[in-house]
Amino acid sequence: MTSGNNNVLVYGGKGALGSALVAYLQKQQMRVVSVDIMPNEDCKDNVLVDPSMDLQPQGYDIEKKVGQVLGEEKLSAIYCVAGGWAGGNANDDDMLKNAELMIKQSLYTSLISARLAAKFLAPNGLVVLTGAKASLGGTSFMMGYGATKAAVHQLTQSMAAANNGLPENTTTLAIAPVTLDTPMNRKFMADADFTTWTSLEFVCELLHEWSTAAADRPESGSIVQLITKDNETRCEV
Amino acid sequence: MTSGNNNVLVYGGKGALGSALVAYLQKQQMRVVSVDIMPNEDCKDNVLVDPSMDLQPQGYDIEKKVGQVLGEEKLSAIYCVAGGWAGGNANDDDMLKNAELMIKQSLYTSLISARLAAKFLAPNGLVVLTGAKASLGGTSFMMGYGATKAAVHQLTQSMAAANNGLPENTTTLAIAPVTLDTPMNRKFMADADFTTWTSLEFVCELLHEWSTAAADRPESGSIVQLITKDNETRCEV
Numbered sequence: 001m002t003s004g005n006n007n008v009l010v011y012g013g014k015g016a017l018g019s020a021l022v023a024y025l026q027k028q029q030m031r032v033v034s035v036d037i038m039p040n041e042d043c044k045d046n047v048l049v050d051p052s053m054d055l056q057p058q059g060y061d062i063e064k065k066v067g068q069v070l071g072e073e074k075l076s077a078i079y080c081v082a083g084g085w086a087g088g089n090a091n092d093d094d095m096l097k098n099a100e101l102m103i104k105q106s107l108y109t110s111l112i113s114a115r116l117a118a119k120f121l122a123p124n125g126l127v128v129l130t131g132a133k134a135s136l137g138g139t140s141f142m143m144g145y146g147a148t149k150a151a152v153h154q155l156t157q158s159m160a161a162a163n164n165g166l167p168e169n170t171t172t173l174a175i176a177p178v179t180l181d182t183p184m185n186r187k188f189m190a191d192a193d194f195t196t197w198t199s200l201e202f203v204c205e206l207l208h209e210w211s212t213a214a215a216d217r218p219e220s221g222s223i224v225q226l227i228t229k230d231n232e233t234r235c236e237v
Numbered sequence: 238m239t240s241g242n243n244n245v246l247v248y249g250g251k252g253a254l255g256s257a258l259v260a261y262l263q264k265q266q267m268r269v270v271s272v273d274i275m276p277n278e279d280c281k282d283n284v285l286v287d288p289s290m291d292l293q294p295q296g297y298d299i300e301k302k303v304g305q306v307l308g309e310e311k312l313s314a315i316y317c318v319a320g321g322w323a324g325g326n327a328n329d330d331d332m333l334k335n336a337e338l339m340i341k342q343s344l345y346t347s348l349i350s351a352r353l354a355a356k357f358l359a360p361n362g363l364v365v366l367t368g369a370k371a372s373l374g375g376t377s378f379m380m381g382y383g384a385t386k387a388a389v390h391q392l393t394q395s396m397a398a399a400n401n402g403l404p405e406n407t408t409t410l411a412i413a414p415v416t417l418d419t420p421m422n423r424k425f426m427a428d429a430d431f432t433t434w435t436s437l438e439f440v441c442e443l444l445h446e447w448s449t450a451a452a453d454r455p456e457s458g459s460i461v462q463l464i465t466k467d468n469e470t471r472c473e474v
């Protein structure tokens with residue numbers, strides 16, 4: 001490892017999108033640090049998360065471990081693709097439990113990613129957070145999920161504003177997919193129209209391209225919607 | 238107490254805005270239930286919160302206690318004015334701690350308010366959540382606060398959408414103030430221009446008016462900005 005430019009971090013590197021992204025980036029000769037609750041066995045550098053910890057000590061713990069892995073090196077990109085899905089409207093007895101889970105899986109991880117960027121990102125680096133197109137409006141049947149993803153969108157804007165505490169020329173973007181074509185989604189929505197789902201390959205290529213071709217990045221702070229129709233995906237800012 | 242129409246709940250009834258609101262509503266002959274960490278001594282019905290609990294058990298605990306206070310009665314309005322302020326950008330060592338506090342003070346309380354509405358609000362009732370005008374854009378110097386308030390805004394939209402699990406014809410609104418004229422804000426921003434701060438009296442009158450004059454309510458789901466200039470406040474949707 002000779003240059004910080006080859007180091008990237010995937011937060012949620014054991015998830016469906018995260019695993020695909022780790023594999024894709026390693027194929028591009030990137031050195032990938034996976035941060036997740038479970039190790040990604042395909043990845044040499046794993047940082048394990050204890051999600052039961054409060055946010056600040058959890059963040060400190062991850063910062064310390066990432067620092068040990070990186071030594072004096074910096075990261076060129078941080079991809080936060082951690083998250084999950086759980087629903088519920090106001091009358092659903094599990095709404096609050098699911099909301100707390102969404103907050104921990106999506107918002108805590110995004111906030112910790114902001115900290116990791118402040119500490120470990122090289123100048124001109126990239127942070128990608130994971131939002132959701134649905135959260136650009138109301139999401140009554142998944143109140144906690146929607147609110148949490150809206151928070152991630154706004155954090156993306158904060159991380160693009162002046163005095164954000166991030167290294168010089170950091171670009172922060174959120175991807176806002178509709179439905180990703182994952183095994184879990186295939187299992188639980190077996191009757192859906194898969195031609196409107198976004199392939200993990202598309203997302204992996206896009207995220208890698210943004211890190212290597214800075215000129216092709218959307219403006220920092222953008223919420224990049226991934227709209228798939230007839231198996232073709234376009235980005236809309 | 239003979240009619241549910243006279244019962245309202247103030248979540249955060251011991252805070253600066255909450256205390257003013259409890260006093261104002263009681264002067265209008267409303268029966269007020271205060272929900273807060275500390276009792277509001279001016280209020281007969283106090284429901285105490287244990288903020289150290291996880292979201293779901295915390296919600297259940299509050300639901301149970303509110304049910305005990307109300308008996309068979311319903312509420313005509315739920316005002317969630319709980320919250321606080323703590324800042325920090327990505328490079329601030331306390332950002333995560335402050336973000337978690339904001340999530341618990343503003344988002345947990347708003348989500349629990351949605352549950353309380355599902356359980357205890359009468360038809361044609363009102364829910365008011367507390368957002369922040371700043372969160373309509375990025376807020377780099379208060380990342381956790383801004384993200385949390387954006388989540389509250391989106392929850393407001395979810396609670397106005399179809400299939401929200403709320404009683405018939407519920408109106409859900411968020412107020413989005415800039416700065417409220419509270420003793421704490423006077424203390425910590427002593428050099429600020431107070432003529433741009435919104436008086437608690439204005440907010441109390443507005444919130445009471447929305448509950449009594451349903452026709453004057455903005456459309457459900459609205460984020461109502463409170464813009465004050467030369468000590469005059471106007472609402473902008």
